[in-house]
Amino acid sequence: MSELFPLKQVMGFVFSLILTAVALSVYFFNLSFSTGMIILLVTAFLQAGLQLVVFMHAGETEDKGAIYTNVYYGLIIALMTIFGTLLVLVWDM
Amino acid sequence: MDFFERFAVPHPSFAIYASMVAIGLTVVAVLAGLTYFKKWGYLWREWLTTVDHKRIGIMYLISALLMLFRGGVDAIMMRAQLSAPDLKLLDAQHYNEIFTTHGIVMILFMAMPFIMFFMNFVIPLQIGARDVAFPRLNALSFWLFFMGAMLFNISFIIGGSPDAGWTSYFPLAGNEFSTSVGTNYYMIAIQIAGIGTLMTGINFITTILKMRAPGMTLLKMPMFTWSAFIANVIIVFAFPVLAVLLAMGTLDRQFGTNFFTMDNGGMDMLWANIFWVWGHPEVYILILPAFGLYSEIISTFARRNLYGYKSMVGSMVLISLLSFLVWAHHFFTMGQGALTNSIFSITTMAIAVPTGVKIFNWLLTLRKGKIVITTPMLYSLLFIPLFTLGGVTGVMLAMSAADYQYHNTMFLVAHFHNVIIPGVVFAMLAGLTYYWPKMFGFMLNERIGKWTAWLLSIGFILSFMPMYITGLDGQARRMFTYSESTGFGPLNMVSFIGAGIMAIGFVLIVYNIYYSTRYASRNISNDPWDARTLEWATHTPVPEYNFAITPQVNSIEAFWDMKKKGHVIFKGEYEKIHMPNNSGIPFIMSCIFFVWGFSFVFSLWIPVIVTTIGIFVCMALRSFENDHGRYISVEEIEETETRLRGA
Numbered sequence: 001m002s003e004l005f006p007l008k009q010v011m012g013f014v015f016s017l018i019l020t021a022v023a024l025s026v027y028f029f030n031l032s033f034s035t036g037m038i039i040l041l042v043t044a045f046l047q048a049g050l051q052l053v054v055f056m057h058a059g060e061t062e063d064k065g066a067i068y069t070n071v072y073y074g075l076i077i078a079l080m081t082i083f084g085t086l087l088v089l090v091w092d093m
Numbered sequence: 094m095d096f097f098e099r100f101a102v103p104h105p106s107f108a109i110y111a112s113m114v115a116i117g118l119t120v121v122a123v124l125a126g127l128t129y130f131k132k133w134g135y136l137w138r139e140w141l142t143t144v145d146h147k148r149i150g151i152m153y154l155i156s157a158l159l160m161l162f163r164g165g166v167d168a169i170m171m172r173a174q175l176s177a178p179d180l181k182l183l184d185a186q187h188y189n190e191i192f193t194t195h196g197i198v199m200i201l202f203m204a205m206p207f208i209m210f211f212m213n214f215v216i217p218l219q220i221g222a223r224d225v226a227f228p229r230l231n232a233l234s235f236w237l238f239f240m241g242a243m244l245f246n247i248s249f250i251i252g253g254s255p256d257a258g259w260t261s262y263f264p265l266a267g268n269e270f271s272t273s274v275g276t277n278y279y280m281i282a283i284q285i286a287g288i289g290t291l292m293t294g295i296n297f298i299t300t301i302l303k304m305r306a307p308g309m310t311l312l313k314m315p316m317f318t319w320s321a322f323i324a325n326v327i328i329v330f331a332f333p334v335l336a337v338l339l340a341m342g343t344l345d346r347q348f349g350t351n352f353f354t355m356d357n358g359g360m361d362m363l364w365a366n367i368f369w370v371w372g373h374p375e376v377y378i379l380i381l382p383a384f385g386l387y388s389e390i391i392s393t394f395a396r397r398n399l400y401g402y403k404s405m406v407g408s409m410v411l412i413s414l415l416s417f418l419v420w421a422h423h424f425f426t427m428g429q430g431a432l433t434n435s436i437f438s439i440t441t442m443a444i445a446v447p448t449g450v451k452i453f454n455w456l457l458t459l460r461k462g463k464i465v466i467t468t469p470m471l472y473s474l475l476f477i478p479l480f481t482l483g484g485v486t487g488v489m490l491a492m493s494a495a496d497y498q499y500h501n502t503m504f505l506v507a508h509f510h511n512v513i514i515p516g517v518v519f520a521m522l523a524g525l526t527y528y529w530p531k532m533f534g535f536m537l538n539e540r541i542g543k544w545t546a547w548l549l550s551i552g553f554i555l556s557f558m559p560m561y562i563t564g565l566d567g568q569a570r571r572m573f574t575y576s577e578s579t580g581f582g583p584l585n586m587v588s589f590i591g592a593g594i595m596a597i598g599f600v601l602i603v604y605n606i607y608y609s610t611r612y613a614s615r616n617i618s619n620d621p622w623d624a625r626t627l628e629w630a631t632h633t634p635v636p637e638y639n640f641a642i643t644p645q646v647n648s649i650e651a652f653w654d655m656k657k658k659g660h661v662i663f664k665g666e667y668e669k670i671h672m673p674n675n676s677g678i679p680f681i682m683s684c685i686f687f688v689w690g691f692s693f694v695f696s697l698w699i700p701v702i703v704t705t706i707g708i709f710v711c712m713a714l715r716s717f718e719n720d721h722g723r724y725i726s727v728e729e730i731e732e733t734e735t736r737l738r739g740a
């Protein structure tokens with residue numbers, strides 16, 4: 001039975017729906033800009049991670065080392081770029 | 094008639110009309126020649142539809158050389174205009190157009206394809222593979238680059254050339270200050286070529302990770318392959334930034350958005366910021382493969398293994414990360430605070446360290462070597478001191494407080510030419526001379542080659558050293574003239590003379606190709622330089638399948654150890670070889686892309702829609718196509734091998 005029922009995928013699907021609903025709630029409730037932004041960012045990153053691991057099968061093949069290295073490297077560069085940009089254009093202007 | 098007015102050049106001159114005629118005549122002559130000599134079929138079968146990495150490489154090479162001359166003519170015109178005070182050879186507008194196209198053509202359409210040429214031609218051979226991982230994607234990459242480059246190049250005769258600098262900063266590049274379609278060309282043409290480059294990046298990362306000969310672990314890869322690998326990783330992370338940036342620029346210019354405008358919440362500095370997020374890694378994309386080539390050449394002609402292999406690799410991995418952390422050094426003067434500038438100053442100086450490590454590695458390789466001075470080696474030996482000078486002035490520029498003095502002066506211009514010409518261009522010419530026999534079966538003339546290297550070096554010094562001085566004295570970059578009282582005149586004349594000497598050097602390259610094609614001996618071995626890596630282990634000319642038997646490797650310098658230590662790298666019998674089929678789709682799809690880009694530039698939406706559909710049709714055709722490649726039979730291999738061995 002457990003082979004037939006893709007529990008992980010179904011859970012992932014439910015969880016991704018919940019994340020979507022939470023993100024959507026920002027629109028309906030009257031939140032401050034920063035609270036809304038935080039909710040959006042957190043749900044977005046969780047969502048991306050979830051899709052990557054559960055539905056795009058990162059970590060299920062033998063090249064998972066390469067895949068995760070790549071993801072982390074990309075994340076580091078993206079974060080550095082974003083925070084650097086904020087520093088240049090907003091925080092230290 | 095109204096419809097056609099938009100294609101007119103907004104700021105014409107006699108030279109532009111003359112170029113129009115010349116370009117028209119050349120196109121007619123080429124078409125007529127192809128028809129007269131009945132070469133259409135040959136062209137289509139052997140080149141336009143090819144997926145062979147060696148042929149694609151050669152097409153990159155031809156494009157790069159063509160663009161070198163286009164950019165070179167731009168350069169000479171600028172130096173001529175500045176050679177004396179108050180000259181009127183060019184007016185301000187033409188000068189703007191020329192420095193803009195010079196920069197883009199040289200970096201994106203000369204240096205980049207030159208590197209693509211080396212990666213294409215060398216890497217599969219160097220790692221013992223039959224082709225790249227995705228041969229057809231590779232053809233598409235080339236044709237997209239080519240069409241992007243051609244689109245950019247027709248701008249000055251149809252609709253007007255871009256004129257906001259190769260950096261195309263907003264608000265200058267916005268609609269308010271750049272009214273012609275020139276900057277649209279910039280956005281669209283580079284976008285098309287950039288997509289090609291991004292695909293190349295993915296293709297080569299896969300090739301290098303997945304298609305190495307058995308036994309070639311990562312730390313047994315030749316240094317050029319390593320450098321290209323790192324460069325491709327940087328491409329994959331940096332080029333999406335460029336694509337998004339250009340798309341945002343297009344939206345601003347043609348669809349009324351406000352990313353970079355001065356009002357409605359736009360932020361003009363955001364362009365400069367994102368541009369350099371791509372731009373700085375881009376300069377490392379250019380220099381790393383150049384470093385790789387120097388490493389191959391220096392160890393071949395010092396007749397010893399490369400000193401400090403692992404530190405070379407380590408410093409490149411470090412550079413790949415650091416190159417993304419320094420971009421703000423290009424706009425220290427934009428108004429951000431001292432804290433930000435200090436941070437970026439420090440990261441910038443940090444990147445000079447791994448670069449320095451490499452210089453020391455080459456010097457130490459030379460120290461115990463038995464140096465043979467051939468043309469490629471001569472370029473490499475000239476590179477070391479000249480490039481170091483550029484690195485040192487780079488560190489000067491990296492000090493943000495001092496940069497207020499240097500920024501946007503000729504000092505900066507001298508810096509980047511000082512790293513790009515001895516660093517990248519010399520590497521390209523050294524590599525070209527080095528790999529020429531493997532491509533065409535004869536050597537380039539050594540005497541002419543050495544003359545060229547010396548002329549280029551002397552020309553370079555005369556041309557760019559004076560700019561350090563005039564820059565410190567306050568001569569701004571991108572100014573089309575200056576008055577006599579500034580005193581810049583004599584040094585600029587020296588620069589002009591230097592540029593002339595460099596021009597002679599470049600003409601000598603063409604002469605060398607002509608001369609050697611006519612007179613050089615065809616009777617050379619497969620390994621004329623006594624080299625060390627696998628690309629020299631196969632025949633000259635290289636058969637389409639590269640290696641009849643896949644090599645098996647167990648050392649860094651596999652071929653050298655085969656020659657000197659008797660390692661056996663070709664084991665076993667011939668087996669039939671699986672090869673990809675040629676395809677016309679990449680070429681056709683890129684032609685459609687060209688029309689798409691052209692229509693987009695002029696906001697002709699109906700053709701844009703039609704061609705967009707065409708592009709998707711091409712992709713769909715590929716998806717539903719059933720093409721499993723073909724096999725080369727054992728008899729055919731035997732026949733080719735005996736023929737090549739005999740000759």
Ligand code: HEM
Nearest residue numbers: 376380422423445484487488490491499500501509512513
């Ligand atoms: C030792 C390493 C290097 C350091 C510390 C360095 C530092 C700098 C700095 C601080 C600037 C900006 C100066 C200003 O705008 O006032 C600059 C500009 C530039 N550098 Fe370098 N650089 C280095 C190596 C390279 C290399 C290897 C290349 C290319 C192959 C390169 C190409 C350029 C270009 C193209 C520009 C100017 C672009 C423009 O404004 O149009 N640099 N460099």
Ligand SMILES: [Cu+2]
Nearest residue numbers: 373420422423
């Ligand atoms: Cu930089």
